[in-house]
Amino acid sequence: MTWRKRLFDLFFASLLVIILGPVILALVIYIYLKQGRPLFYVAERMKTPDQPFNLLKFRTMTVVAEDQGVSGAHKAGRVTPVGARLRAKRLDEFPQLWNILRGDLSFVGPRPPLREYVERFPEIYAEVLKSRPGVTGLATIRFHKHEERLLSRCTNAAQTDDVYCRICVPRKARLDLIYQRNQSTCYDFDLVFQTIANLFRRR
DSSP: OOHHHHHHHHHHHHHHHHHHHHHHHHHHHHHHHHHOSOOEEEEEEEEETTEEEEEEEEOOBOOOSOOOSOOOGGGGGGBOHHHHHHHHTTGGGTTHHHHHHHTSOEEESOOOOOHHHHHHOHHHHHHHTTSOOEEEOHHHHHHHHHHHHHHHTOOSHHHHHHHIIIIIHHHHHHHHHHHHHHOOHHHHHHHHHHHHHHHHHTO
16 A cells, blocks of 8 residues: 555545544444444454454344355345445445554455455455455445345355355456556545445435
């Protein structure tokens, strides 16, 4: 990560923490009253091919003893009513401001992958994770809805894993590498604004 990109992340993450502080506090209270503890979902993700970190989100699903792989239709029944509302506007991702301040994430970059996929596709992620993972990015903007549709048709964990590995991993990687080759502060601003615009279009 360049010093310009890190400065961009620190400045805007700090600004958003100040601006959104009351909103985040209100969400914490709302989640606690509506669905109780735990308030947060903490999951291991990979910052580099060999460096994990704990990704922080507001909890949107019921808690189970073991939770592996990406979310397909087989996990849809675990999404809580509160979680569905948070996911609709990506409010569940507000706690990732902490990950940005820590340097685990950037605002813009490839979505941080699970360890199991990094280990299964080492050649792909050796290239993709040369960029610091981000909250949003070109692959998130261009492929996220299509990925959701694909995975929503999967009725079990094995089918979800197959679709994700065969289709989602390579397609997202191609987009992530396009971003990597063209990354600049202006491009990051553009992708952030596209993400915000997409959220407003969901209304």
